[in-house]
Amino acid sequence: MSRRIGRIAALAACGLLGAAALPAAVSTAAVPTSNAPARAAVAADPAYDVLVFSKTAGFRHSSIDEGVTALRELGAANNFTVTATEDAAAFTPSNLAGYEAVVFLSTTGDVLNPTQQTAFEGYMAAGGGYVGVHAAADTEYDWAWYGGLAGALFKSHPQIQPATVTVEDRAHDATAHLGPSWQRTDEWYDYRTNPRTTAHVLASLDESTYSGGTMGADHPIAWCKDYQGGRAFYTGGGHTEDSYTDPAFRRHLLGGIRWAAELTEADCRPETGYTPLFGSSGTTGWKQAGPGSFVNTNATLTSQGGLGLFWYQAKEYTSYSLKLDWRQAGDDNSGIFVGFPASDDPWSAVNNGYEIQIDATDTPDRTTGSVYGYKSADLAARDAALNPPGEWNTYEIRVEGERLQLFLNGRKINDFTNADPARSLQQGHIGLQNHGDGDDVAFRNIRIKELGTTPGPREGAITGIGGKCVDVSNGSSADGTQIQLWTCNQSAAQKWTVGTDSTLRSLGKCMDISGGGSADGTKIQLYGCNDTGAQKWVPQADGTLKNPQSGKCLDAAGVSSADGTKLHLWSCHTGANQKWVLPG
Known part of the structure; x- marks a missing residue:
């Protein structure tokens, strides 16, 4: 099927992949105007x-x-x-x-x-x-x-009658044209499950508005x-x-x-347990910081002016999944800030938090899906999941400890771990940016699910044979940098985060087996985190760190504790050069 190629071509036509024009719209002749704000032109479907x-x-x-x-x-x-x-x-x-x-x-x-x-x-x-x-x-x-x-x-149905349909998802192309509720007359099914x-x-029935519903x-x-x-x-x-x-x-x-038919994208993963922060209930708990504002029409926030921040002051969050729907009118700029302290200065969020960017055409670390200025999205995954200007998209921002994962329309497109001691994702507020005049970005259905008291990742030194520390050679964060032993010195090159996903992270990257290899002696290096089996390390009861994919262990070459001793992969044998102490 060629529909994906056609959709990528449509994105290019809309400027998301380099072009500037907005071609003919999907027909809106069947769209009611009383329920929805004006819809920007989007590329015609192939x-x-x-x-x-x-x-x-x-x-x-x-x-x-x-x-x-x-x-x-x-x-x-x-x-x-x-x-x-x-x-x-x-x-x-x-x-x-x-x-x-x-x-x-x-x-x-x-x-x-x-x-x-x-x-x-x-x-x-x-x-x-x-x-x-x-x-x-x-x-x-x-x-x-x-x-x-x-x-x-199907299980049963009462007689044909009017009812109120509650629209739960206003980002999916089947329901984005509707308001929070939809009045219809039909034959309303009850289902066996x-x-x-x-x-x-996407939508549910309000049984209080009609007779005979049984669910x-x-x-x-x-x-x-x-x-x-x-x-x-x-x-x-x-x-x-x-x-x-x-x-x-x-x-x-x-x-x-x-x-x-895959002409548009949406997050169709099952969703339960979320609490609305903005929707039909209004903007209680929110506050504008700085110039500009957001206009609330039809349970939709639209940015105007700025640079400002509309932030949720009612509560700080630690471990959570934040979901929200957003739409650009064209090549516009906005973002979602997380992990910042309470402040009426919008620059406090810029300087102390992290921004998940919305911008169609900026550089990779500052475009849609990036952690602004810190980490680009996986651009191929982003482009495959992204709807063009004029259509709605859904972000899930999942924060656990210092790790932030970003999902676009249900697809994972970024995985970032904070390594800046001056910032922290572990506690803070959330907010929406209104970037400036001419930047028209709208938001809907902001909801959050707190993820409980799951402990965050542990941070500190990893020590091995001779009491030496696991160290990134020369403190370099370049992909492929050798990981070695060195006298402990409390530098950033020796600060490791033991992730809840079985990764070991330093300098914003992961401990990695070169080429995903399994041969004895394969280099252990620093590499961009990619969620592959080559970056998983599971502590064993005997003190070793085992890589499940290869079935082998982290090993200090030559049973040596000298500064500069290279770490490599080796068959597990529980010797002193395979024993490691992780941060407490």
């Missing part, structure tokens, strides 16, 4: 193909024809071709390979035979996209794989998930004929199709 499957072996919905018509119209306006069929013979490996997404439009009952089921499983494993609409959850009850794909299966633990819930206070009605190599989106709406002429519902379907 052409792609969608299979709409509506076979029924049980109840047949009278709205299927209207649904097919609506999907054809959406395709004509948004550069995808719709092939509609009720013939299950379309489910062959060769035929399915031609489609970026397959829509199950109110299918019911057993609609695929075992051979066709196997073909569809293979399609998803190869990176296919599934969009389930309404009675797609009333399908294939005896096929366990499909139940996992759909996320939950709650999908929240295995899928990311209680947590009643998901639309969700997304990565599944068996592919992407799966489901919406419970779409029973009525009127659904398919409703602009908001049509845009909801379009967003689900675009995401399933």
Whole structure:
């Protein structure tokens, strides 16, 4: 499938990868204007193909024809071709390979035979996209794989009636056009299980606003998930004929199709346990420092003027996962600050905290996904996960001890460990930057989950044979620098952080086995942290440090304690030159 190449081309067209123009927009003809702020133009999608499957072996919905018509119209306006069929013979490996997404439009009952089921499983494993609409959850009850794909299966429903839909995720392309709540009339399904633990819930039903719901206070009605190599989106709406002429519902379907077909990115990992800091509840606990401000419209904060900082003064945080949604209008500049002390001076955050950057076109250590001025994102991973200006993105900033991990739309793009004794990530406030005139960046759905009392990483010297310290040669942080023994001198080159991820870190980088090797004598060096097995060191009960990938131990060459003795990998033997004392 070529959809990823097309998306990268679209990013380039938007200036994220070097160009300046903003080309024709994705059609917004189906987007209601009363619920959403103006949407910046984004690159037109590359052409792609969608299979709409509506076979029924049980109840047949009278709205299927209207649904097919609506999907054809959406395709004509948004550069995808719709092939509609009720013939299950379309489910062959060769035929399915031609489609970026397959829509199950109110299918019911057993609609695929075992051979066709196997073909569809293979399609998803190869990176296919599934969009389930309404009675797609009333399908294939005896096929366990499909139940996992759909996320939950139909149990019952009351009569058709209006209800309030609570929009939980306003960054996903299927729901970003909606306000915090959505008033709709439809046939509201109850499900046999709650999908929240295995899928990311985009919207849920408020059962207090209609009669006959049986799932209680947590009643998901639309969700997304990565599944068996592919992407799966489901919406419970779409029973009525009127659904398919409703602009908001049509845009909801379009967003689900675009995401399933990998034309847009989103964080579809399951999410539980977060506390809102900003959303429909407003800005209680927040304070502006410095010039400029943020405008709060429709539970969306938009920056203006500056340089200032809108910071959460109500509480400092230590170990946490912070999630928030953000959108640039164009080539704009903003950022999220963490780990800074309380202050009404926005420069205090700059000088004492760390900024997670939002900026489409700056240098690698100052562009989107970087820890500003300290560490660039993995740019290839960043580019693959990033939506262009005009579309929403989601950051997760995970802080544990002095380690900060950054996820963009569910993908890890940065992993940074603070090595500056004048700064600390272990306690501080969070804030949003308003960078200056003309920098238009918006934020939504700011939420946090405290990660409990898990102890942070330990810091200090690592000592070995002869009481000598593990040392980075010449105090150099260059990749490939030899790690050695040296007389202990309390320098930065001998300060190590024992990470909760089994890494040993110094000077902002990791103790690494050269080339990921496993041969006796392989060099032990300093190298940029990359979460590979070559950088994992597990303390053993006998005092050795073992690398699980190679099955071998950290060793001082020649059983020597002389200054400059090189450390290398060697078969474990518990000799004195393999015994290490880590920081307490």
